[in-house]
């Protein structure tokens with residue numbers, strides 16, 4: 001190459017023999033450059049590529065050495081070339097490369113675009129049992145059986161943090177990245193982490209432990225919420241309600257069938273829901289209202305039916321309530337209305353804990369919790385032969401009695417506040433102030449429809465009262481319709497009954513405050529408790 005051409009290009013060539021300059025062309029011609037080059041060569045040791053501070057800025061040099069002869073090519077560092085910039089800017093750039101390649105905690109593998117292994121770092125060679133350089137030139141799979149470097153070359157997509165099994169039950173975490181030049185994938189680099197896998201494994205174990213703990217506390221919290229939520233739904237601080245809440249909590253966790261008795265609208269369903277929420281949280285609560293289903297359909301509702309069991313039956317068959325409630329709670333509402341023929345079959349299911357779909361002979365073992373409710377007088381039904389004695393015993397391991405509202409008028413202020421709040425929340429209204437006489441007025445009513453009727457009256461009044469106040473006048477509209485009216489209660493014949501009624505009303509007047517009610521009545525608190533018991 002003519003010397004002038006080298007001199008005009010931003011390149012230099014220096015040739016030294018045993019340290020003495022034999023030739024210096026282009027950039028290498030100046031003294032200052034030669035001094036810088038001599039110092040850089042001395043620092044570089046036997047490295048071939050090294051940084052070179054040129055008078056005009058950072059430069060890069062490549063040295064070839066043999067038999068005391070050194071040929072060095074030099075050029076200014078290219079601002080756009082990341083690697084050269086790095087090498088030029090960091091005096092210990094090569095130490096960093098070396099450190100990366102010989103890091104005892106990570107192995108490096110390099111494949112080219114044909115899937116041929118080009119490089120395996122020393123620590124990884126050792127791990128794989130390879131001779132130094134023993135992997136280079138072989139298909140990647142020959143070096144590492146399940147290597148995915150070829151796949152990464154093909155897809156051009158990095159795989160980060162993937163587990164890689166190395167036979168002997170050793171699993172490592174691997175990062176694989178495609179290498180691109182001018183947008184084309186020209187190879188792939190694998191990075192196998194040794195130490196970090198242990199750290200990752202430990203972290204994973206810790207995370208698993210935390211997850212288990214979290215799950216545990218979540219369940220506990222759900223349980224607590226469920227407990228508080230379910231029982232708190234049963235509003236009322238009367239002794240009767242306090243006792244009922246305690247009984248609900250006591251029976252909920254036992255595996256006994258429960259029969260909930262009480263007049264219509266007293267809150268039997270609410271009690272059943274609370275029992276279910278406490279006893280079988282997270283499982284299904286399956287209800288069947290036996291008074292609402294025609295007698296002829298009760299059996300198929302309960303047992304379901306097999307495919308094509310009868311004309312018009314569902315093609316794939318249908319599960320009955322017993323099956324649906326498996327592991328959960330089966331709620332038989334209005335159980336007093338169950339037809340006699342079904343009573344016998346129900347008894348069999350409860351005794352044997354197996355049920356067959358209609359038209360099928362495949363009996364299924366079932367585990368459900370049975371809770372029943374009725375507003376009827378079951379004793380009278382048994383006496384008249386309309387209800388089987390043995391079934392009664394099967395469904396009423398425990399009987400809970402939900403008291404009618406007239407026996408707990410002192411709950412009216414709390415129920416009033418509760419129904420007002422619930423209504424306003426549902427209808428996104430501000431909760432109004434409640435006029436002083438409202439609770440007293442409500443406590444004076446007979447409430448044959450119990451809490452359901454009370455709720456409806458309160459909601460109706462809310463609709464017709466000014467938004468900021470719930471007035472007594474708003475209740476004027478809703479005279480109790482005759483059909484709903486209770487058969488007129490007989491006037492209490494005994495003095496005690498008069499006293500109790502007066503006590504309940506005064507208590508309602510005093511917002512449930514027993515101390516104030518006792519004062520107003522002029523009796524002791526313990527006597528008031530006695531009257532209320």
Ligand SMILES: Nc1ncnc2c1ncn2[C@@H]1O[C@H](COP(=O)(O)OP(=O)(O)OP(=O)(O)O)[C@@H](O)[C@H]1O
Nearest residue numbers: 233234235263264265266267268269270375451452
């Ligand atoms: N203790 C209570 N606290 C708050 N709300 C209640 C309470 N008891 C009943 N209610 C409400 O009163 C209404 C009637 O209750 P529920 O349907 O549970 O009565 P029920 O006895 O099952 O009636 P039925 O015998 O007619 O089926 C529901 O809106 C219910 O939310």
